[in-house]
Amino acid sequence: MRSVDHTSFVIHRMLNGEPARCFRAFSQAEAKRQWFSCDERMETAEYSLDCRPGGSEINRVRLLGGEDHLYLAHYFDVVPDHRILFGYSMHVGDRRLSASLVTITFQPRGEKTLMTYTEQVAMLDGLQEVEERIRGTELGLDNLERKLPQL
Template sequence: MTRHVTPHTMIITRDLKFAPSVVFKAWADPAAKAHWFSGPPDWEAEPHRLDFRVGGEEYSAGGPKGGPMHIMRGVIHEIVPDERIISSFTMHVDETILTVSLATIEFVATATGTKMTLTEQLVFLDGCDHIADREHGTNAMLDMMEAYLNRQ
């Protein structure tokens, strides 16, 4: 097997109608994040775990019934309340590591709410470079976050 890496930077911006403190809390509060940070609705999932502090860890796992488990393990590196979160994480399918990432989420107040920018610097490992699928999945996750905020 030929081993290689494919680097990629993904930047997604959302204009949200909520104050930065509300959007930040959706990422920072373990109970809130557990409501929206998940796979597709038909997936089976383990309980989401988030220790939201610098050095704290995050864990999420789930997958289609009878299918492979998609596992995310992360560490939080910086927290600036209502402004920025920086974390790193790995994504696996079962025991196969797919990506290693550094994610920065920024929250900027606007006249109508918050401009949220997610910048993810990824390294896809050994042929797992499904960039379009990853961007689609991240946008779907952000859609779930926005739907969660709209229900509050």
């Protein structure tokens, strides 16, 4: 059955590091690749990141013997150390699960950074529940927090 469910969610994280470090973790390919996964069993088949207005990101991963999971992003607005705005779609095999608009902001809080992640998402055809998307995003951000001191 064809359907579209629209929703949004916001995640706030107080990150250990100044905004420039936190921004780099999202905007530089080698840094982002180290933490950007919701499942450590996933193997990367393809990854690229060009975090600038008009740039794109591709992350193709798979579980052993499983279908490809594909994340395709397009960057609309990037203000170094302050804001990233992009749209992305998620696919499993030949099925598109969703399309989203994401805004990430970085606000200094002493030696830390308040990161606010806001996602507006269209969940397509009942192929994924929003709770699963939120949990996957939170798991990725948990990885970011663990790896941020090394980035």
